[in-house]
Amino acid sequence: MAIKxxxxxxxxAGLSGIGTACHIAREYPGKSLAILERRENVGGTWDLFRYPGIRSDSDMASFGFNFxxxxxxxxxxxxxxxxxxVRETAEEFGLYEKIRFGLKLTNSDWSSKDQKWTVSCMQEAxxxxxxxxxxxxxxxxxxxxxxQGYRPAFPEEEVFTxxxxxxxxxxxDFDYGGKKVVVIGSGATAITLVPAMVDKAEKVTMLQRSPSYVMSLPDTDKASKVxxxxxxxxxxxxxxxxxNILIQRALYLACQRWPKVMRKLLLSHMYKNAPTVDKRHFTPKYMPWDQRLCAAPDGDFFESLRSGKAEIVTDHIERFxxxxIVLKSGQHLEADTVIAATGLEIQxxxxxSLSIDNEEVNLPRKMAYKGILIQDVPNYAWIFGYTNAPWTLKCDIGGRYLCRLFAHMENTGVSVATPVDTKNSATxxxxxxxFTPGYIARAIDKMPRQGKADPxxxxxxxxxxxxxxxxxxxxxxxxxxxAAAPDSSQQSDLLQQATLIT
Structure with missing residues (x-):
């Protein structure tokens, strides 16, 4: 089989992939670059999710690319x-010709002898x-x-019609017009779905086990407009x-430094925006920024509750x-459609799989180096964004770091870079x-570790x-x-020279 x-x-080829590729294509136009994408379009998450109201939960000035x-x-x-x-960016930087669509990654194996990765993919079509x-x-x-997302099994759900x-x-194109809709969940997805569906649905009910912090944000940047x-x-x-970066950071630090004060302020904000709603529906059990704060542009979520088109219920499911849905309190929620906004499945x-010389890497026992490279894994980067700020901020500086790394390797004549822990730094x-949202807690054992100190x-x-x-x-x-390993022809020449010398 031919190997390209x-x-x-x-x-x-989502935001992270296209953003990183732009940095590399701009700094190293002479390097051959391929982007392997499982879907048939660029966009990643933003091509996959099509539910009503789907939007960012970070402002676009900091969520978009700096360049x-x-x-x-x-x-x-x-x-x-x-x-x-994302599409415009890919076109502007000439990336479409570098993208191979419809390929599902199955294994990546590093050869120490050849100093190369072999990437195995399946053409899904x-x-x-x-x-x-x-x-x-x-x-x-x-x-x-x-x-698939995280979808728990509900008691007796099979009887629901x-x-x-x-x-x-x-x-x-899902038609929910005139239907009674119950949205299960209290995270960003649920907070987005409820106001987006109220105009067409007969009624929308958000059923939550526990509340989240919801902040009303202006939907228009009036200062920038002027x-x-x-x-x-x-x-x-x-x-x-x-x-916006400074404001976001200040809010996060304030929540970490003065959690009780910030909790009072956020609770007051929610109570004020939903004065007719029982306060227990807006009183989270955790402190601010133990999970991400939910954003409501122009307070649309609160407006949907004030208008009476939507309601919020805090309870547990007894059965369908x-x-x-029959709740443990005995209340019954009528529904034609139930949307389980119950979170993501970590993968x-x-x-x-990831392996070195055909031996699988035990990722949960490795540390992340500078949040970009992986301990003991050669020539491998993993772009992982922020949970307390726009994801792409980390992607941007991560791409710039990789370009600096490539420059250093070229300038010093080396071909392999591997982060190695020589000081027993692991924790x-x-x-x-x-960071404690459910989808993270369910997958904590899958995550790489971090160390005692930088990097x-x-x-x-x-x-x-x-x-x-x-x-x-x-x-x-x-x-x-x-340094670069000699290729087979070089090895043959060296062997011949050694034979002549002896």
Whole structure:
């Protein structure tokens, strides 16, 4: 079987993959680059999810790419707009010719002898196996299962005569007009679905086991809208980006430093925006930023509750019956459609296996180096964004770091870079230690570890990471380098020379 070789292979053509590819294509136009994408379109998450109201939960000035301004006064963008943004970026940087669509990654194996990765994929349309190899492999496939979300089994759900759907599988043209809809969940997806469905549905009920923190945010960046009339759009974008990054960081730090004070402020905010709703529906059991805060553009979620078109119920499911859900309190929720916004199913590395010389890497026993590379794994990067800030902030500085790494390797004549722990830095804490949403808690044993100190410690701090990835020396004594191994022809010549000498 013919094996196509590339200098660099990127797995995934979503925001992370396209963003990383843009940095590399711009800095190293001479390197051969391939992007392997399982779906038939770019966009990743934003191509997969099509449920009503799908949008970002981070402002687009900081969620978009630093090198491609988001030129809109919309703060939280709709899924279709983000999908188009990713497509435009890929086209602008000439990436479409580098993307191989419809390929599901099955295994990546590093050969220490050849100093190359062999990447095995399955063409999903035909079932055919395709092989590629590369000098450096970058995984941008995200961290959850694209095949299915987390969908618990509900007692006696088989007797329900309506539909039970997960948002990840909800068709874009799903008809819920005139129906009674129950949305199970209290996270960002549920907070998005409820106000998006109230205009068509007869009634929308959000059923939650426990409340979340919900913040009303302006849907229009009025300051940028005014400034764009007198300043270049690129200036306005950069100003908004810096401002929003600082605001987000300040909010997070305030929640960490003064959790009780911030809890009171957030509770007061929610009570004020939903004055007729029982406060217990807006009183979370956890402290702010133990889980992500949910955003409601222009308070649309609260407006849907105030209007009477939607309601919120805090209870546990006893069982399903033919017409809806029986709760443990004895209350019955009538439903024609139930949407189980119950979270994601964690899946690392795109569901593929990772091995070195045909020996599988035990990822949960490895540490993340600078949040980008993996301990003891050569020439391998894993782009993993922030949980307390826009995901793509980390992707941007991660791509810039990789370009710096490639430059160092070229300048010093080495071909292999491997982070090695020589000081017994490992701890039992996962890379997402302290972040407690259900989908993370269910998969904590799958996650890589973090260490006692930098560069093995995961800070989730954009400022510190930017210094570490963009400014600090690449060669820090922890990253170990190897010279290129001679190829077979060189080895033959060396053997012949040695024979002549003897």
């Amino acid at each position: 070789h590339y200098d660099i292979i990127i797995i995934g 491609k301004p988001w030129l809109s006064d919309k703060v939280l963008a709709q899924g279709g707009a983000i999908r188009n943004y 035909s079932g055919e196996t395709q092989l590629f190899n590369c000098n450096f492999l970058i995984n941008c496939a995200g961290y959850y299962n694209f095949d 309506g539909d039970i759907l997960h948002p990840q599988k909800l068709p874009e 400034l764009s009339k007198i300043l270049p759009e690129s200036w306005v974008f950069q100003m908004a980006r810096r401002r 019956d033919e017409t809806g 690392l590395m795109g569901g593929s 039992d804490a996962s890379i997402l230690d302290g 093995w410690r995961i800070t989730m701090h954009y400022g510190k990471d930017k210094k570490m990835l963009v400014k600090d020396p690449v060669d820090d004594g922890i990253l170990q380098f190897e």
